[in-house]
Amino acid sequence: MNRHLISSADLTRADAVRILDTADELARISDRPIKKLPTLRGRTVVNLFYEDSTRTRISFEAAAKRLSADVINFSAKGSSVAKGESLKDTALTLEAMGADAVVIRHSASGAPHRLAEWVRGSVLNAGDGSHEHPTQALLDAFTIRRRFGRDSGSAAAAESGGGLDGLRVTIVGDILHSRVARSNVWLLHTLGADVTLVAPPTLLPLAVGTWPCSVSYDLDAALPKSDVVMMLRVQRERMSAAYFPSVREYSRRYGLDAARVAQLPERAIVMHPGPMNRGVEIAAGVADSPRSTVVEQVANGVSVRMAVLYLLLGGAEERA
Amino acid sequence: MNGQGSATGAPGSAWVIRGAQPLGGPATDIVIADGCIAAMGPHAAADAGPGAQVLEAAGLIALPGLVDLHAHLREPGREDAETVETGSSAAALGGFTAVHAMANTDPVADTAGVVEQIWRLGWQAGHCDVQPVGAVTLGLAGQQLAELGAMADSQARVRVFSDDGRCVADPVLMRRALEYVKAFDGIIAQHAQEPRLTQGAQMHEGEVSGRLGLTGWPAVAEEAIIARDCLLAAHVGSALHICHVSSAGSVEIIRWAKSKGWRVTAEVTPHHLMLTDELVVGYDPVYKVNPPLRTRDDVAALRAALADGTIDCVATDHAPHPVEAKESEWDEAAFGMTGLETALRVTHAAMVETGLLDWPALADRMSARPAAIGRMVGHGHPLTAGSPANLVLYDPSVREVVDPASHASRSANSPFAGMVLPGRVVSTFLRGRPTVLDGKLA
Numbered sequence: 001m002n003r004h005l006i007s008s009a010d011l012t013r014a015d016a017v018r019i020l021d022t023a024d025e026l027a028r029i030s031d032r033p034i035k036k037l038p039t040l041r042g043r044t045v046v047n048l049f050y051e052d053s054t055r056t057r058i059s060f061e062a063a064a065k066r067l068s069a070d071v072i073n074f075s076a077k078g079s080s081v082a083k084g085e086s087l088k089d090t091a092l093t094l095e096a097m098g099a100d101a102v103v104i105r106h107s108a109s110g111a112p113h114r115l116a117e118w119v120r121g122s123v124l125n126a127g128d129g130s131h132e133h134p135t136q137a138l139l140d141a142f143t144i145r146r147r148f149g150r151d152s153g154s155a156a157a158a159e160s161g162g163g164l165d166g167l168r169v170t171i172v173g174d175i176l177h178s179r180v181a182r183s184n185v186w187l188l189h190t191l192g193a194d195v196t197l198v199a200p201p202t203l204l205p206l207a208v209g210t211w212p213c214s215v216s217y218d219l220d221a222a223l224p225k226s227d228v229v230m231m232l233r234v235q236r237e238r239m240s241a242a243y244f245p246s247v248r249e250y251s252r253r254y255g256l257d258a259a260r261v262a263q264l265p266e267r268a269i270v271m272h273p274g275p276m277n278r279g280v281e282i283a284a285g286v287a288d289s290p291r292s293t294v295v296e297q298v299a300n301g302v303s304v305r306m307a308v309l310y311l312l313l314g315g316a317e318e319r320a
Numbered sequence: 321m322n323g324q325g326s327a328t329g330a331p332g333s334a335w336v337i338r339g340a341q342p343l344g345g346p347a348t349d350i351v352i353a354d355g356c357i358a359a360m361g362p363h364a365a366a367d368a369g370p371g372a373q374v375l376e377a378a379g380l381i382a383l384p385g386l387v388d389l390h391a392h393l394r395e396p397g398r399e400d401a402e403t404v405e406t407g408s409s410a411a412a413l414g415g416f417t418a419v420h421a422m423a424n425t426d427p428v429a430d431t432a433g434v435v436e437q438i439w440r441l442g443w444q445a446g447h448c449d450v451q452p453v454g455a456v457t458l459g460l461a462g463q464q465l466a467e468l469g470a471m472a473d474s475q476a477r478v479r480v481f482s483d484d485g486r487c488v489a490d491p492v493l494m495r496r497a498l499e500y501v502k503a504f505d506g507i508i509a510q511h512a513q514e515p516r517l518t519q520g521a522q523m524h525e526g527e528v529s530g531r532l533g534l535t536g537w538p539a540v541a542e543e544a545i546i547a548r549d550c551l552l553a554a555h556v557g558s559a560l561h562i563c564h565v566s567s568a569g570s571v572e573i574i575r576w577a578k579s580k581g582w583r584v585t586a587e588v589t590p591h592h593l594m595l596t597d598e599l600v601v602g603y604d605p606v607y608k609v610n611p612p613l614r615t616r617d618d619v620a621a622l623r624a625a626l627a628d629g630t631i632d633c634v635a636t637d638h639a640p641h642p643v644e645a646k647e648s649e650w651d652e653a654a655f656g657m658t659g660l661e662t663a664l665r666v667t668h669a670a671m672v673e674t675g676l677l678d679w680p681a682l683a684d685r686m687s688a689r690p691a692a693i694g695r696m697v698g699h700g701h702p703l704t705a706g707s708p709a710n711l712v713l714y715d716p717s718v719r720e721v722v723d724p725a726s727h728a729s730r731s732a733n734s735p736f737a738g739m740v741l742p743g744r745v746v747s748t749f750l751r752g753r754p755t756v757l758d759g760k761l762a
Contacts, residue, residue, distance in 0.1 A: 088647050108649035109533040110603025129651070130533030182533060205530030206538075 004123040005308055006112045008134040008187040016191055017162035020142050021152040023300070023307035030066070030303060039314050040069035046099040048090070048115075049126070050076040050106040055274065055298065056126050060103045060135075063305035069313075072099070087111060091118035101313055104128070109179075122312045130177045136273055137183035139304040141191055143293050144169070144228055146300070147269050165192030170222045172198045172254055173232030173281055174243075176205055180273045181232060185213050198222050200254065202243040203234075219254055223263040230271040231256050231282045247280055257283040261291065269293050334358075335752065336368045340377035340713055342703045344679030350382060352709040355752035359705050375757075377713050380746055381679060384687040385417025385448075385710030387699050389480065389509070389587055390563060390635035391660060393419075393450070395441060396434070397426025402640040402730045404441035404450055409728040410638070410660040412447040412755040415712035415745040418691065418699045419448055419660070423455040424485040430455035430466035432474035439476035447755050448748075451696060454478040456497050456508060460486050465497060472504040479695035482509035484563055485610075487545060489515050494549060498558040505695060507559040507585075510549050512570070513611065517541035522651060524597040524612040532600060534650065537612045539567035546570050550577035550584050561693055562586040564637050566611040568621035575630045585693050587635035588622050590666035591657055591735055595619075599735070605646045605653030606735050609639070626685060627676040633690040636663045640731030658734045661727045664714065665741040672716075673742060698751075709752035715744045728761070 001015050011019075029035060045064040047057050057073065064071045074094070087106075094102055101122040104112050109129030116123040127133040142151075144164055150156045169188050175181045175197050188195050195213035197204065208215055216222050223229065234254075236247060244250045256270065264270075270282075270291045278284045287294060337350040342360070349364040350357060351372070359367045365374075393407035404421070411419040421438050423429035429438060435452040442450020454471035458464045460483045471478040481501060488494045488510060497508050518541045523529050525536020546562055550573060553560035562574060565586045577584040591609060596616050599607045607613060625631040639656025646653050659666075667686065671677040677685065691700025701707035719742050724732035748756040755762055 086644065086647065087649055106649065108651040110650045113603040114649055128533075130535075132533070177533075179533060182531070206525055206536065207527035207530045210527045211530075 001311055003312065004112070004116050005134055005312060006116065006123060006125045007132050008137045008183040008190075011134070011187065011190060013163065013190050016138070016141070016187060019138055019304065019307050019311060020145060021162060022311060023142050023303040024152040026306045026310070027300070027303040035066050036068060037066060038068050039310055040064065040067040043069045043100040043313055044072065044098055045069045045101045045103065045309065046072045046074055046094050048074045048094065048102050048104045050104070050111070051127070053105050053127065056105060059298070059301040060126060060305050062302045063309055066302070066306055067309055069309070072097075087114060088118050091115050095119045095121070101309065124308065124312070127179050129179065131179050132183045133179040134183045134187070135301070135305055135308060136180050137187040138308070139297055139301040140184055140230065140271060140273070141187055142300050142304050143271065143297050144269070147293060148227070163192040164188060167193045167227045168196070168225055169193045169228040169230065170196045170198055170226040171230045171232065172219060172256070174203045174234050174238060175199045175208065175232070176203045178232050184230065185211055189213065196222050196226070198254070200244055200250075203238070219260065220263065223260055224265065226264060227268050228271060229256060229264065229268065232273070233275065233277055234281050251280050255281050255283065256286050258285055261286050261289070264291075271297060273297065333752070334369055334372035335375060335749070335754070336365045336372045337375045337377045337382070337713065338365055340380050340382040342382045343683055344381050347378065350703070350711070352749065352752045355709055357703065357705050357707050357709050360703065375747065379717060380713040380715050382703060383415070383679065383683045383712050383714060384701060384703055385699060385712055385748065385750065386415045386664060386686045387690040387694065387696060388416050388419040388636050388638070388660065388663070389561070389633065389690045389694050390484070391419045391421060391638040392424065392640065392656070393421045393438070394640060395425065396437065400642050400730070404438060405445045406728055406730045407638070407640070407660070408442055408445050408447040408450050409761055410658075412748050412750070412761065413728050413745060413759070414660040414662070415664045415714060415748055416660065417448050417710040417748065417750045418451060418696050420451045420453050420480060420694055422484045423453050423482060424460055428455050428459050429453065430458050430460070432467065432470040432476070435471050435476040435478050436474050447761070448750055449696070449699070451694060452476045452478055453484070453509065454481045456481045456483045456488050457493065462486065462488060462490055462493065465493070465500065468497070468500055468506065469504065472506060479504070479506050480509050480561070481506055482511065482563065484509065484511045487511050487513040487515060489545070491548060491552065495552050495556060498553055498560060499556045502558050507561050507693065509561040509563050510545065511563050512542045512545035512549070514541040514544050517544070523600050523608070524614045526597060526615060528597045528600055532603070534600070539569050539614065539618070542567055542611055543569040543573055547573050550574070550582060553584060554580065554582040557583075559583040560585070564589050564592065564611055564635070565622065565631055566592050566614050566618065568618045571621045571625040571630055575625070578630060585632045586630070587633050587690070588626055588631045589637045590634060590659055590663045590670070592622055593619065593626070593634070593670040594666050595735055603650045605648065605650050606657070606733055606737070608650060608653050608655055609657050610655035623670060623674070623676055626671060627681075632693060633685050634663060634667050635690065636660050640729050641733050642731060646733050656733065658724070658727070658729050658731055661729060662722060662734060662736050662741065664745060665743045666736065668716065668743045669741055709749050711749050712745060713747040715746050716742060718742070718744050720744065
């Protein structure tokens, strides 16, 4: 594995399976009354968040703490960043404090690439602009594995090699601006799944035809052929930029309601990275149905992030 | 012949350049006196006066002094990035004897006072002729015409007008500007970028931008403005120049406009002749430029267009920025690349080494054509007796790594840093006076 986790495109299939298998083991520990492991004692993990994202930050914080790491939360608001400090100067500050890993969330695509040039510790991308969100994709893959009985130790895992071969995953919504979509396309493809993107043409990248997936404008045609439907959050401000005429029209054409869920195969699951716009891309009844994995995804996020921290930092020697 | 004062190298001194190869042709001597080429020929050195300084130039190609239609010298206002002194030094070291200074300074070069200040700073620095470009609209705001006539009549003799950095997007304003400058043989140099199609744009819209999650800058935003402005220029019978053409589609439109006999000219930058959007994958803002680096197919089309004359000339779009403007996230970083000190070498690599241009044609694209488009009467002359002695001696045989730290530009944002490029500018002469000798400022 690389020293950093910046793009899920950097992960080989072996890397990805190892992370997911490790997460399976760590998840079993989470079921114990005492959840803490001593693995990262004395190591420092910095959460450097330039965007508000309480759920992702808390997830990384919980993961690091369960591995006994020291956690420093560095929020851009009310800090030196708000006074105009550059990313580089912040990076050098964290470096001087001896950060072993920096978890960065930033509104600019590529910010983790830049950070990795300025710090010696590992950089974990917790979402950069419209680029990637690799731990979200890993927790999604982890959730799919579990729901389809392909997690480590399962009978199917031996056959599938821990991958998602043959599973059909349909990702629906604002692909153009979605880091979750990008990370999932690369990772799920690497793990052997067949990915289909569904969106209005305005919300697909111009050259999406070069991606390792299928593309459709028609949700109803895609649903009967989907084992997994992943709904992405659509932001209302996209409407003012003419990506679609109205929220209601978007919802009619690309929202997942009970009637559309009825078109899904029996075992199919419904995913959402959150936060959801109930009534827009997903109906409340669908979000709360047994097919929905929304709450599991949150729980699985901690296990997957523990696995990533463990694998990136656990094997590394103490730095001089 | 004037041999007096030659030992000091003062203006008006005489020089004999021995054994240089004009436009890559047979070796010959070039005798310079009183700011002009006095004689040329295999034995012309004999004609020089006894006090003439001798420069051995065996193996060096002699080219007419290069002319840049498009550079950002940043003064007044951003002297931390560049000054007229450092920028014109960089120009001379790159083989230029004249450079156009773009108008997007602070204050903007939109009055006779500012353009005269820039012109005077250039004259005082003395490294090359600095020809200010005047803004088309007041403050580059795209609302109201600047006093184009006052700038034309000023000591700076402005003929090229541009809001470069911004597009004159309003079609009525563009039409009026094109019409108005006919009164003094002016030309409007358009930065072709449809603003609504490029809101928040970060890089070429294509396969790479989709993968990297960076907002796309579609080629059609350039092409739509070029098409519109060619039609406007034809309609009012005026002269239009297109800055930094970057796409294959733009080339097609310009080719079509020229076939109609319309007065349309165009430039391409060295970086658009060499680099592609694939370089953005590491998010290093040294590759962030406007218009953006595009695809391999665009590079091929631009090279072919420069070779067949559809694109008239090379212009650097030299855009220096201080370190902190590039040492940041991609979105935050400034657009632009330095180029004066690498332009000839890059064009050599992209056009001559590939067999697309020979040295006479390169001289046309980097000296004669830009001088004609910029109405620079003292520049772009052929290397013949009687011409002003503006010339550059270039060693095509060496290959060296580009090191911005060694550049005279105050900024180091060169996308060619670390690349091995052919050639070295050995000497530059401005009206008979060396501005560069042995690769150093004279």
